[in-house]
Amino acid sequence: MSEVAKLAGVAISTVSRALANPGRVNEKTHAKIDAAARQLGYPPNAMARGLRIGKSNTIMIVLPGSLYYGASQVIPQILQSINKALIQSGYNLMIANLDRGAGSERHILDLPFGGAVRGAIILSSKSPEVDGRSLASAGLPIVSMLLDMSDAGLPSVVTNDHEAVRDVTAELIGLGHKRFLYLARPEGSYHDVERFGGVLKALDAAGMPENAVVRSGGNLDYQQGFQIGLEAVKDFVELAEKPTAVIATSDDMAISFMSRVQGLGFRIPGDLSIVSFDGSPVCEFCSPPLSTIEQPVTEMGEAAVALLLTCIEGAETSIERRKVIPSKLILRESMARPRIEQE
Template identity: 50%
Template sequence: MDKHAQAADKAWHSSPRMTDVAKLAGVATSTVSRALANPGRVNEETRRRIAAAAEQLGYIPNTAARNLRVGRSTIVLAALPGPSMIFGASQIIPAVLQGLASTVAEGGFDLIFSNRNSPAAARHVVDLAFGGTVRGVVVLGAADLPAYGSRSLADAGIPVVSLLTDRSAAGIPSVVTNDRAAMREGVLHLIALDHRSFFYIAGESGNYHEVERFSGLLDALAVVGLSDRAVIRHGGHLGFNEGFQNGVEAAHAYLALALARRPTAAVCCADDAAISFIGTVRSNGVAVPEDVSIIGFDGAAVGAFCVPPLTTLEQPAEDLGAQAARIMLDLLGGAAMPAPKTTVPSRLLLRASTATPSGRSER
């Protein structure tokens, strides 16, 4: 072993351990562990002794030590409903989380993530909230708040903000985009190009975004006196995280229609489905936008590189995350409850995947 490795090994073995903190504080090692993980579950006098011992030994020279000193966490939890950080409107989630994390950090707080993909994971979120480890929770895209047994996040006594899904009717401050109004604008754009028949690629039935966006399509049809008979609706059985598969399946259903029955425009509940729909129909001889115009929803960056580039409703992803963070910081600072719902508008991003039915460019 060279001298650098020997020095590193010596430093590792000489570093204070949890048992050292416990011995100096006069408590059990399990008490130190509990104090570090859930400060609210340890009485104030014991917590202060552990914090002092940890600082004296240099065991926790970071945020956790400060949490022990003041008895108050500086952690905000982002609770994600899927099995990974990429879920739902998968193309925008990284930007949403970037806006959330950077704004939380500017306010002096730390952001951690938890995926509620099992009862054990939901229990973990609830334990963190009730145990005092987290000061607030931003719930992304969830139909229901995390709950386990008789305990629910709603009863934890900490601020909760819903991001991407409107839960304002339940008294939870919500930050959303204008799904319905934005889709209405997008379909009216297609109608202005003289489209009168539509193939709608749906998200999961009952999903908040699916309901809002399909309603926006119907709103646009009503403006010009068209009924829902102008729409062939496909899908509803796949979630947003299965968007690419949804688009492929929808494309095959579209291709199975007789030429005379094929709608001139495809309206997609999410960009993932729109992207795979474009690739599949084009590989089967259907020209886009000459034979079918296509519009998506999300504003996925990859949409600009499709052939042709995808017209879409672009969500203000980073702004959505930042706005949710600002509301959380205000609540943590003792501000009054904000407006029940904060809406950050999406915008229609025109590209070459939409044109008049005869194929003349919209430009």
Template identity: 50%
Template sequence: MSDVARLAGVATSTVSRALAVPGRVNEATRRRIAAAAEQLGYIPNAAAQSLRAGRSTNIMATLPGPNTNFGVAQIIPAVVQSLSATLSGSGFDLLFCNRNSPAAERHILGQAFDGAIRGVVVFGAAALPSYGRRSLTDAYIPIVSLLIDRSEAGIPSVVTNDRGAMRDGVLHLIALGHRSFLYVAGPPGSYHEAERFAGVLDALATAGLSARAVIRHGGCLGFNAGLEAGVEAAQTYLAMERRPTAVVCCADDAAISFIGTVRPHGVAVPGDVSVLGFDGAAVGAFCDPPLTSLAQPTRDLGIRAADVMLQLLEDVAAVPPLKTTLPSRLLLRASTGAPRRAPGERT
């Protein structure tokens, strides 16, 4: 800072004021100081600024660790990128903590209660961070839930329309002529699984089809076992006397491994069976055939979660929408098409 002051021809205290509270320094001086700082490559010490201001500029994002839901790991990097960029643009730093142990839960709570973080963005996980009898809500700092709806608990939530998107995807398959379905489920108790399977049933009801038109498979594997779920579903499909003409997966991981397992057995995708995934993972474009999927609005999810957090930080009495729902879109690729045989007929 003293180097900047010498180059700009002002006192060090003037540099400090210009960088911390620009309005307290006249425009000509502020510009001279900004030019000197840029020339020298000076970057203010964020920790020191936080100490002077008496409050942290850190926001924590808690990642779900071993409880990552099917497919969520595929989209988290894109969501994080827009979340971080939006917060950074307002002067906040994004820290990460992976919830993979009791020690991690204790660390999150410690940071929240000590004032080291100003708010927490909780990525898809079944429960909020807790340790012993303490929960994150006891720290009285802003919390935003991302990917899972916690609005009924009073926590602002930014989610996609899991149920409506899945309904639209299955209706597309029905419009192609499919009347029999295998649904590859996510783990029991999963928010995403409940919403997405409900969307499948909604589509069948809308089309006047019985719920018996879909066979639900799986739901017993852990949250991080999406690929294994697809393999198991493929093995079940291959053993069926009457094979469904369409497979709908709770997440892209399962859809990708399903395709990779059935094709070596002479099953044509989409000729014998169409496959639909959910999440819109980038890797889906490079499958053989490329995967039709319901793509989550990853960039907008991160931006909107950051906007809600910034609103809460700016005004503790702010009342942002408790639930913000952003639409996923049907990403049509080559893994879906009209069935070339009568529904229920064996290949």
């Protein structure tokens, strides 16, 4: 706004007045401000609407930390679906929180307290909080996506993590697998609790002991999926009694594990079946093509936007606090009967 004022030769307050209430500025001055704004690429019409109604038309999505190595390959799909749904409703998307440092979190909280954003979608993460301030304390409508925070009062859009992993474990048991390696997310996190709980549920239903599954990982952030997969290969090699099936809680983990373990001479799926979670498009082009539990990210993004806009419109009492959209298993060549069963 200061650059517009300088180019137009007027005060900043005049630019603000021209945008908020064009009728209070004479036609000649307004024309200069408009020309300067267009030359600088400043969107006067959108800003004017926001200032006149006293509300921003920007929605912020809070990402869960730096995306190491471009990990979590479904995030671009999520952003695309959310952005498309927001544009159709007349809103803009702001991406925030690529680095969960105190400085960036403080800046993120400054935005809603300053009125720069109208609502927020928090993606698979807790709400940032600095110096006693949080998004919720700003009175901002918020929806959580991929992480169930309904118990904390936040409308949440999630998938059926527990049931999906339970069902694929049961599928592997049905193929004849009796020993499993589980590639874990951070131990005790929402997704680890849900997904590992699904594995244990399937084992219990089949009358198999909990020690039929060996955990690997659990000490690194999920963004470091490639590294988790590589470390899991070391754990696998050291096991005296080798598992015949691997359940990875992200595609990244499965891809790096599969690449490295094949380099050691293990055949997939001859010696080892592998299934992962997320449903990244790249899984189809792995060697062999990777079975994966596909998250319905487009539908979840659309549902998150719909919930948020309902909250913005003041109809919170009529919304679902927890919306579950089921994932689906895509079976590919990385899953088969264990070799001993084939023989």
